[in-house]
Amino acid sequence: MTLSLIVLLTVAAVYAGMKFGFQDAYLKSQLKSANAESADVFKSVTAEEQKQIFNFYSQLSNIHSLLDTRGKGILYLDLLEKNTLKTVTYSNIGVIVADKEVNVDLDGRASSYGAIVQQMDLYKKMPGVKDVKLSGARVGGQAADGVLFSMKIIVNR
Incomplete structure (x- = not known):
């Protein structure tokens, strides 16, 4: 007490x-x-x-x-780099960040049409990818040019 x-x-x-x-x-x-x-x-x-x-x-x-x-577009470029085949190179990359999705426009060169198909399949398997569309593809002017292509990747934010 x-x-x-x-x-x-x-x-x-x-x-x-x-x-x-x-x-x-x-x-x-x-x-x-x-x-x-x-x-x-x-x-x-x-x-x-x-x-x-x-x-x-x-x-x-x-x-x-x-x-x-x-700055958020840079994250998607890193994902592209990690998921790009060695036989594919890019000459132009455009990233458009919208409210619900990110559009990545790619122009590049691949060794063959098969490499483009493989590349598209890799991108489709990436997490968050909504769609991958091939805008166009054609054989370059010289044999060393390979196949020139344009594609669009749509990613959910």
């Missing part, structure tokens, strides 16, 4: 000390000095500097939002 009373009084004393000694005296004085410092800094910045800071922040915000939307 007396031990409980001692613990209760100790807890009450610690609480009162924290409340009145630390919070009221120390924290509130620190808050007042921090507010005074920030007001002094705000007064020291001219209107022209405020405009420059605002413009800089706007540029950073625009870059951030641009990277959020455009």
Whole structure:
């Protein structure tokens, strides 16, 4: 019983000390000095500097939002790289990121028509791929050119 009373009084004393000694005296004085410092800094910045800071922040915000939307296409290029046959090369890659899907347009060269079919099959087996369409294929001008092709890959986001 007396031990409980001692613990209760100790807890009450610690609480009162924290409340009145630390919070009221120390924290509130620190808050007042921090507010005074920030007001002094705000007064020291001219209107022209405020405009420059605002413009800089706007540029950073625009870059951030641009990277959020455009940067996602890079993930799909990495998947393409890992799933491309050695007999297939690309001369043009276009990535269009939409709300629900990503369209990847590819122009390239393959060693044969069979390599194009194998490549399309690999892409169809990739996770999240909705469809793979061959837009066109033709034999290049010289035998070393192989088969030139265009295809579109539609990936779910």
